[in-house]
Amino acid sequence: MAQIAFIGIGTMGEPMAANLLKKNFSVTVLKHRRPEPAARLQALGARIAHTPAEAAAGASIAILSLPTSREVEACVFGERGLAHAMAAGSVIVDCSTSNPQSTRELAALLAERNIGLVDAGMTRGITGAKSGTLAFFLGGEQAHIDQAMPALQAMGDTFLHLGPVGHGHTVKVISNVLSYGTVALVNEALMLAAKHGVDGKKTFDALMQGAPSKALEGFGPRIVSGDYDPPRVTVDHVCEDMLLGQELAASAGAPISMLGAAQEIYRSVASRGLGARDMSTVAELWRAAK
Numbered sequence: 001m002a003q004i005a006f007i008g009i010g011t012m013g014e015p016m017a018a019n020l021l022k023k024n025f026s027v028t029v030l031k032h033r034r035p036e037p038a039a040r041l042q043a044l045g046a047r048i049a050h051t052p053a054e055a056a057a058g059a060s061i062a063i064l065s066l067p068t069s070r071e072v073e074a075c076v077f078g079e080r081g082l083a084h085a086m087a088a089g090s091v092i093v094d095c096s097t098s099n100p101q102s103t104r105e106l107a108a109l110l111a112e113r114n115i116g117l118v119d120a121g122m123t124r125g126i127t128g129a130k131s132g133t134l135a136f137f138l139g140g141e142q143a144h145i146d147q148a149m150p151a152l153q154a155m156g157d158t159f160l161h162l163g164p165v166g167h168g169h170t171v172k173v174i175s176n177v178l179s180y181g182t183v184a185l186v187n188e189a190l191m192l193a194a195k196h197g198v199d200g201k202k203t204f205d206a207l208m209q210g211a212p213s214k215a216l217e218g219f220g221p222r223i224v225s226g227d228y229d230p231p232r233v234t235v236d237h238v239c240e241d242m243l244l245g246q247e248l249a250a251s252a253g254a255p256i257s258m259l260g261a262a263q264e265i266y267r268s269v270a271s272r273g274l275g276a277r278d279m280s281t282v283a284e285l286w287r288a289a290k
Contacts, residue, residue, distance in 0.1 A: 001025055004151055005055035005062040005082065006046075007075055008096070009037040012122075013065035015129040016095070016155045020063075021045050023154040028055045052076075053085035061151055062092045068240060069102035076106060088114035093148045095120045095136075097176060099244055100166040101251070103139070107165040116144035117165055120152065121172025125232070133157045137175070139168030170248065177245035180238045181262040182215035183279055190223050191286045200224035222280035226287060229278065236275035238266045 003026045006017045014037045020027050021044040028047040031038050038048050049055035052075050056062055062082050066072050072094055076082050082092060092115060094103065100119075107117040118140035128134040134156035138145055145161060152159060162171050189211075193203040204220045222228050242263040249256040265282060274281050 002061050002151060003059045004028070005049070005052070005059040006030070006065075007052055007055060007062065007082070008065035008071075009041060010065065011126055012095075012129045013037075014041065015126070016063070016065060016134070017041055017046065018044055019129075019132045020151060020154050025151065025154065028057075028059065030055045051080040052078075052082045053080040056082045056085040056090075059086065060090045061148055062086060062090070063151065064092065064094045064096055066094075066096040067237075068096065069099040072096050072098055073102060073106065077109065083110060083113060083115065086113075086115055091116035091118060091144045091147050093118045093120050093151070094169075095122050097121065097172055097241060097244070098169045099247070100169040100173070101247075103169050104166045107140070116141065116147065118144050118148050119165060119168035119172075120148075121168045121175070122156065123172070123175055124156075128156070136160065137162055137168040137171045139163055139170075140165045173241060173244045173248060176241045177259050177262075179215055180233075180242065180266065180279060181259050182213055183219045184262040184265050184282060186213070186216045186220055187223050187280075187282045187286075190220065191283070194286075219280045222278065223283040226283065228281045228283075231276070231278040233279050234276055235266055235269050235279050235281060238279045239263070239270055239275070242266060 001024060004020060005028050007030045009017055009029050009032045017027055017029055018041060028049050029038060029041050030049050030052060042048055064072055064075060066075060103119045110117050118138060121137040122134045124134050132155055135158035136152055136156050138159060138161045162168055190200060190203060194200055201224055204224050207216055245259055269282050
């Protein structure tokens, strides 16, 4: 069984690492800024490391679940980073929502050391992470994906190989901004009904019959109730991903009028000091105007 270094044991990463341990993988995790996740994983059998290089010692696979490409780049090539400790023939699996251009550049640098990189954007959220039913959008060489697949199968049940390195992260960014744009539209639909005096819960039930969507199902009840806690996806996170979508469009010369409008809506929410709140807080733009 492969020895795995796991970096990023936050909300998503902790249950992913736990599933690897439950499937009898040998896992070393990087100590988190909060002690509780590492302690819980240690109780399941994980070893604890204090630097990425320490976590990678002896590992043939490193799995990253980090916020952005900035953290990924620092983890891989920073001081005491993974690249300085991983052996030739090993593979790094980046499950973060990363900038595809950064991913391609990292892959080229790692290839010089004969270390593979698989971008593995993931979806289905915390529920999928806990149940081991994540879906992965994969980019990279087939040999590297094959090498990582036993570990991926411990964390998910759906695997879509979309093409070379960067394609997995490209589709992950697109998937995210599509979801966020749809939530903004859901908010406007529920607002419109409220402005005409229609009960919010009844509107939600009707829309789930006439125009159902994951965004409506997941965030509609929060918008209707005005109870946005705990955060599932923060407004700040949405703004970060929307910027990635904008960069993708700019690099291809592609018009994204609708996503651009959604981006401005979320920026408006963030400018009101609500960036750390759940993205359903977008409803405050009209609730506050009542």
